[in-house]
Amino acid sequence: MATGIVNNEAHLGENEELETSNGIEKLEISNGDDDASENSSSVQNDADEGTEVAKKKKKKNKSKKKKEPLKQTDPPSIPVIELFPTREFPEGEIQQYKDDNLWRTTSEEKRELERLEKPKYNAIRQAAEVHRQVRKYIRSILKPGMLMTDLCETLENTVRKLISENGLQAGIAFPTGCSLNWVAAHWTPNSGDKTVLQYDDVMKLDFGTHIDGYIVDCAFTVAFNPMYDPLLEASREATNTGIKEAGIDVRLCDVGAAIQEVMESYEVEINGKVFQVKSIRNLNGHSIGPYQIHAGKSVPIVKGGEQTKMEEGEFFAIETFASTGKGYVREDLECSHYMKNFDAGHVPLRLPRAKQLLATINKNFSTLAFCRRYLDRLGEAKYLMALKNLCDAGIVQPYPPLCDIKGSYVSQFEHTILLRPTCKEVISRGDDY
Numbered sequence: 001m002a003t004g005i006v007n008n009e010a011h012l013g014e015n016e017e018l019e020t021s022n023g024i025e026k027l028e029i030s031n032g033d034d035d036a037s038e039n040s041s042s043v044q045n046d047a048d049e050g051t052e053v054a055k056k057k058k059k060k061n062k063s064k065k066k067k068e069p070l071k072q073t074d075p076p077s078i079p080v081i082e083l084f085p086t087r088e089f090p091e092g093e094i095q096q097y098k099d100d101n102l103w104r105t106t107s108e109e110k111r112e113l114e115r116l117e118k119p120k121y122n123a124i125r126q127a128a129e130v131h132r133q134v135r136k137y138i139r140s141i142l143k144p145g146m147l148m149t150d151l152c153e154t155l156e157n158t159v160r161k162l163i164s165e166n167g168l169q170a171g172i173a174f175p176t177g178c179s180l181n182w183v184a185a186h187w188t189p190n191s192g193d194k195t196v197l198q199y200d201d202v203m204k205l206d207f208g209t210h211i212d213g214y215i216v217d218c219a220f221t222v223a224f225n226p227m228y229d230p231l232l233e234a235s236r237e238a239t240n241t242g243i244k245e246a247g248i249d250v251r252l253c254d255v256g257a258a259i260q261e262v263m264e265s266y267e268v269e270i271n272g273k274v275f276q277v278k279s280i281r282n283l284n285g286h287s288i289g290p291y292q293i294h295a296g297k298s299v300p301i302v303k304g305g306e307q308t309k310m311e312e313g314e315f316f317a318i319e320t321f322a323s324t325g326k327g328y329v330r331e332d333l334e335c336s337h338y339m340k341n342f343d344a345g346h347v348p349l350r351l352p353r354a355k356q357l358l359a360t361i362n363k364n365f366s367t368l369a370f371c372r373r374y375l376d377r378l379g380e381a382k383y384l385m386a387l388k389n390l391c392d393a394g395i396v397q398p399y400p401p402l403c404d405i406k407g408s409y410v411s412q413f414e415h416t417i418l419l420r421p422t423c424k425e426v427i428s429r430g431d432d433y
Contacts, residue, residue, distance in 0.1 A: 076137050079164040080129050089125035092418075093429035097247050104248075110421035117313075117420075124214040124315075124418070124427055127173075130163045131209050131216050132430040139432070142222055144199040149189045151197065152176045152373070155207060163209055168366055173208030173215040174293055175337055175371035179401065184280060184321050184329050184410040186337045187401040190372045199224045202231070204412040210368070213290035217317040218428035219414035227270060232411045234266035234277040235322040236433060239413040242285065242299065242318040243426055248419050250310050255285075256300030259320055263301070268324060270409065278327030279320065280404065288315040288416065291367045292342050314419050315427075325408025337399035338387065339369040344395045353386040358395065369399070 070083050081087065097104050104110050114121075138155050155176050165171040179187040180201050189195055197203065206219035221232050238259045245258040259279060266277040285299030297308060301320045310316065340361055349355050360380060361370070375383055390396040404410055413433060418425045 072133060074137070075141075076133055076158055077161055080126060080133065080162050081164060084129075087122070089122055089129050091125065091425065092128060093426040095244065095424040095426065097423060101248055104422050107422065113421045120214060121418070121420075121425075123211040124216060124416075127163065127170075127209040127211045127214060127216040128218075128416070128427045130159060131207070131218050131428055132432075133162055134158045134207075134209075135205070135218075135220065135430070136432065138205070139222070142197070144197055144201075144224055146197045148178055148195040148197060149191075149193055149373075152178060152188055155205075159207070159209055163211070167364075168213070168291075168368075170211050171209075172368075173210040173217065174339075174369035175207075175374065177204060177206035177219070177337075179204045179206075179410075182325060182404045182406055182408045182410060183333070183401050184283060184323070184404060184412070185402045186399045187333065188336045188371050188373070190334060190336050191376050202228055202409045202411055204410065206412065206414065208293070210291075215288050215291075215293060215315075216416050216428050217288060217293060217319075217414060218416055219319060219412050220433055221411040221413065223411070228268065228409065228411070230266055230268040231277060231322055231324065231409060232413075234263050234268070235320045235411045236413045237266075238263040238279070238301070238320040238322065239318055239415060242301070242320060243415060243417055243424075246299075246310060246316060246318060246417060246419070247424060248310060248312050252297065252299055252308050252310065253303065253305040255310075255318075256305040257303035259300075260302045263320060263322055266322070270324065275324035277322045277324065280323050280327050280329055280410065282328055283319075283321045283402065285316060285318045285320075285414070288317055293317075293339070293369060310419060312419055312421055316417050316419070317414055318417055319412060319414030321410055321412050323404050323408055323410045325404035325410070327404070329402040329404055331400040332403040333401040335398045335400040336371045336373075337369055338371065338391070338396050339399065340365065340367050340396050341394065342367045347393050347395050349389070349393060349395075351386060351389050353383070354389040354393075357383050357386040358390060361390075361396070 070078060072078055072083060134155060137158060141154070142151070156172055159172050163170050175188045177185055177188055179185055180203050185204065185206065203222045204219060205222060208215055208217045210216065221235065223232060241262045242255050242259045245255045263277060263279045268275050268277060279301045281302045284301060287295040287297035289295035298306070299316060299318060349358065357380065360375070360378060364378060387396065391398050415426050416428045418427055
């Protein structure tokens with residue numbers, strides 16, 4: 001740029017001298033002026049090109065910087081699959097087999113079996129990661145005064161987002177159980193229910209997630225009043241004992257006996273009265289199959305159960321219920337949970353409305369459990385008669401709330417475990433429990 005300015009000054013000097021001699025020469029020299037301006041504009045262009053190159057280099061440097069891994073938002077909104085770009089989801093807690101099964105840990109044959117099952121393991125681990133993130137969020141917002149319907153809908157909508165709900169391929173495995181106090185299981189609010197969570201309530205929060213029908217069934221208990229802590233501790237420790245005792249070729253009755261021993265070593269003082277904690281003898285853990293929450297085997301939580309053995313490759317929900325009541329539940333209150341029978345064949349139906357409702361159930365839930373709120377959400381209305389018809393025909397099974405005696409308190413903890421060929425994996429284990 002500086003050289004361009006000096007040339008201009010030189011040419012201007014020549015102009016002044018030749019102005020007197022003749023006009024033609026003046027014109028010729030003024031062309032020299034054009035050369036100078038061309039010169040300066042070419043220098044300007046060079047400079048512009050230089051800045052463009054510099055900008056491109058900056059862009060390249062920016063793109064070279066590694067992208068930071070995505071972090072979950074608060075409240076959670078990013079699907080879990082986006083947080084794990086490799087599509088490899090975290091393994092649960094690993095517990096080694098003992099005694100006669102020690103050899104499995106190092107068996108090359110068993111390791112090969114596990115390699116073949118990797119896609120299945122990864123699917124259920126994804127469902128477990130969703131469960132962990134959702135329960136962490138729900139625990140952070142739980143407080144007395146919440147409407148139970150709002151609590152359930154917040155939880156379920158968060159599951160739908162994080163699991164990238166997709167028909168029967170991924171979604172909610174069963175309705176959110178939020179049973180209070182003496183109600184042990186299978187209660188969720190129906191539409192219009194105005195129940196509010198209180199400071200002195202003991203709430204069992206039991207919800208499930210699934211990927212391709214591989215179900216994570218996991219539950220915990222919430223009590224704001226520390227008076228109930230020993231009751232919660234009893235079921236938490238009993239569940240951990242059941243997990244520890246479970247294994248390939250272990251008899252179900254032995255797991256139940258170990259659970260009861262731990263459970264009944266606890267007592268709890270509630271409002272000045274001491275209660276011996278009891279295992280609810282007619283509630284059990286259970287085996288889990290694809291799209292089948294109760295797959296046939298029951299894991300008792302008291303001694304004297306069946307002699308059936310656990311087998312390699314099976315999934316189990318190990319759950320325990322601690323009660324200050326009779327330690328026995330019965331069906332009571334309005335029903336909210338329903339599930340199509342896994343073995344229901346073709347049954348001729350006469351009511352057109354029942355046929356229509358069954359088509360909705362088959363499309364949206366298949367053999368996974370559902371509740372009335374889910375039907376309302378799908379736009380179904382005036383379906384109670386049709387639903388009763390499906391229950392009477394044996395196609396759909398109602399699951400009413402299970403209650404101990406009024407005035408008692410029940411706590412529950414539950415985990416899903418997988419009896420892998422080489423070890424036992426507590427799939428739903430988290431930092432919380």
